Amino acid sequence: MSAKKEIWVFAEQENGKLAGVVFELLSEGRKLAAKSGYTLCAVLPSAGGKPMHQELFNYGAKKIYNVEDPRLQTYQNDYFSKVVYSLIEKENPEIVLYGASTIGRSLAPTVAVMGWAGLTADCTELDFDTERQILLQTRPAFGGNIMATIICPDHRPQMSTVRSNVFKKERVSENETGEVVEVKIDLSGVKERMKRVESVVEEVNTVDLKAADYIVSGGRGVGSPENFKVIEGLAGALGGAVGASRATVDAGWISHHHQVGQTGKTVCPLVYVACGISGAIQHLAGMQSADLIIAINKDPDAPIFDVADFGLIGDLHKIVPEFTKQINALRS
Amino acid sequence: MNIVVCIKQVPDSDKVTIDRETNRLNRAGVPSIINPFDENALEMALQLKDKHGGKITVISMGPPQAEEALRTALSHGADEAILISDRKFGGADTWATSYTITLALKKLADPVDLILFGKQAIDGDTAQVGPGVAHFFGVPMITYAKSCEVTENGFRVQQVTDHGYNVWDVEKPAALTVVKEANQLRMPSLKKKMAAKKAEIPVWGAEQLQPDETKIGLSGSPTKVNKVFAPPVKLNKEILSGEPADMVKELIYKLREKKVL
Ligand SMILES: Cc1cc2nc3c(=O)[nH]c(=O)nc-3n(C[C@H](O)[C@H](O)[C@H](O)COP(=O)(O)OP(=O)(O)OC[C@H]3O[C@@H](n4cnc5c(N)ncnc54)[C@H](O)[C@@H]3O)c2cc1C
Numbered sequence: 001m002s003a004k005k006e007i008w009v010f011a012e013q014e015n016g017k018l019a020g021v022v023f024e025l026l027s028e029g030r031k032l033a034a035k036s037g038y039t040l041c042a043v044l045p046s047a048g049g050k051p052m053h054q055e056l057f058n059y060g061a062k063k064i065y066n067v068e069d070p071r072l073q074t075y076q077n078d079y080f081s082k083v084v085y086s087l088i089e090k091e092n093p094e095i096v097l098y099g100a101s102t103i104g105r106s107l108a109p110t111v112a113v114m115g116w117a118g119l120t121a122d123c124t125e126l127d128f129d130t131e132r133q134i135l136l137q138t139r140p141a142f143g144g145n146i147m148a149t150i151i152c153p154d155h156r157p158q159m160s161t162v163r164s165n166v167f168k169k170e171r172v173s174e175n176e177t178g179e180v181v182e183v184k185i186d187l188s189g190v191k192e193r194m195k196r197v198e199s200v201v202e203e204v205n206t207v208d209l210k211a212a213d214y215i216v217s218g219g220r221g222v223g224s225p226e227n228f229k230v231i232e233g234l235a236g237a238l239g240g241a242v243g244a245s246r247a248t249v250d251a252g253w254i255s256h257h258h259q260v261g262q263t264g265k266t267v268c269p270l271v272y273v274a275c276g277i278s279g280a281i282q283h284l285a286g287m288q289s290a291d292l293i294i295a296i297n298k299d300p301d302a303p304i305f306d307v308a309d310f311g312l313i314g315d316l317h318k319i320v321p322e323f324t325k326q327i328n329a330l331r332s
Numbered sequence: 333m334n335i336v337v338c339i340k341q342v343p344d345s346d347k348v349t350i351d352r353e354t355n356r357l358n359r360a361g362v363p364s365i366i367n368p369f370d371e372n373a374l375e376m377a378l379q380l381k382d383k384h385g386g387k388i389t390v391i392s393m394g395p396p397q398a399e400e401a402l403r404t405a406l407s408h409g410a411d412e413a414i415l416i417s418d419r420k421f422g423g424a425d426t427w428a429t430s431y432t433i434t435l436a437l438k439k440l441a442d443p444v445d446l447i448l449f450g451k452q453a454i455d456g457d458t459a460q461v462g463p464g465v466a467h468f469f470g471v472p473m474i475t476y477a478k479s480c481e482v483t484e485n486g487f488r489v490q491q492v493t494d495h496g497y498n499v500w501d502v503e504k505p506a507a508l509t510v511v512k513e514a515n516q517l518r519m520p521s522l523k524k525k526m527a528a529k530k531a532e533i534p535v536w537g538a539e540q541l542q543p544d545e546t547k548i549g550l551s552g553s554p555t556k557v558n559k560v561f562a563p564p565v566k567l568n569k570e571i572l573s574g575e576p577a578d579m580v581k582e583l584i585y586k587l588r589e590k591k592v593l
Binding site: 077078081101102105106108109110112113114116117118119120121122136140141142144145146147148149150151152153154155193194195196197198199200201202262263270271288291292293294300305306307308309310311312313314315318319322323326327330 | 343345348349350425426427430431454455456457458459460461462463464466467468471472473474475476488491492493494495496497498499500501502503506512553554555556557558559560561562563565566568569570571572573574576577579580581583584586587590592593
């Protein structure tokens with residue numbers, strides 16, 4: 001069975017709203033498409049896809065597989081895996097990319113075992129080996145202590161999940177066009193074994209770490225919940241958001257919505273300022289891909305300095321307020 | 333109620349490093365532990381059993397020494413343990429692992445009501461085996477479960493999402509992956525510890541499980557490791573020290589030079 005020369009991006013949506021990671025995957029997918037000569041496509045299962053098409057084209061999809069069914073309004077693993085797998089069986093794409101979201105991390109492994117496909121989780125780098133015609137999927141393992149490049153030589157499709165904020169999103173233009181392929185998939189035979197009875201969004205407009213250009217994060221070195229004001233002060237001056245290490249979240253100094261790292265959020269701001277954070281591998285896993293990292297720590301041997309572009313050795317309680325003061329002076 | 337908890341023995345990943353010259357893992361002397369998230373799955377099972385009675389079977393696939401992890405699970409209160417181990421299973425990726433574990437589930441004498449996994453393993457961090465087994469075994473799957481209550485026909489499960497949570501009603505048998513926030517594993521009791529030492533732990537290999545040999549181990553695995561390497565380190569870093577006001581002044585100057593301020 002020869003695979004169709006297509007790269008698919010799973011266009012994750014709920015209630016007609018596409019997830020941000022979809023645009024990041026399309027942006028990265030364009031590079032893979034350019035290198036491989038494959039066609040970049042979006043797979044859009046939803047209750048009504050039309051309003052989402054333009055955005056998908058704008059980010060580089062040349063073709064959209066549009067699957068509509070009222071049962072696809074919100075995510076349900078049995079329905080979505082049936083849809084995506086049926087499509088894969090029919091069209092044989094070479095590569096399928098998913099966001100490593102709650103949804104992607106249920107869907108992708110299910111689809112992988114429905115067929116006999118390779119799946120690599122949480123890739124931080126994707127590349128195409130033109131000689132062997134395979135996808136090179138690089139990811140951290142052992143909590144980030146090592147990196148591994150995974151390949152899938154003999155099975156198709158080659159599938160990866162990627163966390164949000166690992167790749168940058170870049171629109172091609174405001175008015176791209178492409179092909180829409182309408183696909184009907186019969187879901188009537190899928191037994192409803194699970195039903196969502198409630199869905200709660202907790203993080204309305206608390207901390208938008210994912211969208212922030214500047215993030216100032218505090219660690220155990222901040223010393224107390226009150227002292228987080230110092231961190232907030234700098235974040236405010238920079239017009240950014242407040243992040244935190246797990247040590248401070250566990251101590252109850254700040255809510256877990258602020259936590260950055262392996263078990264918190266992955267962020268990719270322009271500038272990340274780590275204050276009183278030692279730089280444990282689990283913390284680094286969430287912020288290492290920031291464009292520029294500034295570390296403020298009194299211990300010159302703290303591992304955070306290994307990943308920093310700028311390191312300031314000293315007491316954060318003196319340095320951070322000074323930083324805030326000088327920024328404010330600059331701005332006024 | 334029959335609950336199966338799938339656990340993995342992992343190296344304490346904080347302590348695994350890579351030799352920057354040879355690109356080999358330094359695993360010598362690194363202690364093995366039960367994957368921390370699997371402890372939450374085990375505790376969820378124990379709490380359900382406290383309330384509703386039943387039996388907890390722990391299953392682990394791995395080398396012979398993974399038996400140790402199973403004994404630990406017994407000391408915390410699991411009733412029975414099974415080790416899936418065979419040289420033929422070695423080198424399995426998540427696909428082949430899911431396939432192999434499913435064969436063991438199918439071989440269990442009593443019908444299973446609930447299969448629990450940790451949300452992911454800290455060595456590979458893939459979070460793929462739970463959903464894989466659920467599909468092969470033919471049961472519905474809810475990932476990232478924070479709580480689970482028994483209902484008339486199955487379970488009511490709270491699932492942690494990227495922005496909040498969902499509540500699901502799922503029929504039984506079902507499979508869940510469990511998050512850290514769910515609970516904390518209770519201490520082992522002395523009595524159970526003693527019993528765990530002596531417990532008989534059957535080992536199921538290819539002979540017992542009768543797999544399709546093309547679907548196990550390295551050859552059954554669609555993904556292969558192409559190479560491993562040390563994460564890159566930053567080379568052009570600047571370390572400043574001295575008076576806060578001077579350091580910050582220099583920093584701001586440099587940031588403006590780089591046009592990020
Ligand atoms: C499975 C697992 C998952 C994890 N997930 C995460 C995660 O998602 N995110 C996360 O952050 N952690 C995570 N951790 C925890 C992680 O291993 C570390 O324990 C944690 O990041 C440490 O936080 P910290 O740097 O604030 O504290 P510490 O390690 O205690 O560091 C405090 C630092 O502050 C410095 N300091 C103290 N006082 C001052 C001062 N006055 N001025 C300047 N510097 C000062 C010290 O020199 C030190 O370097 C995880 C751990 C495990 C096992």
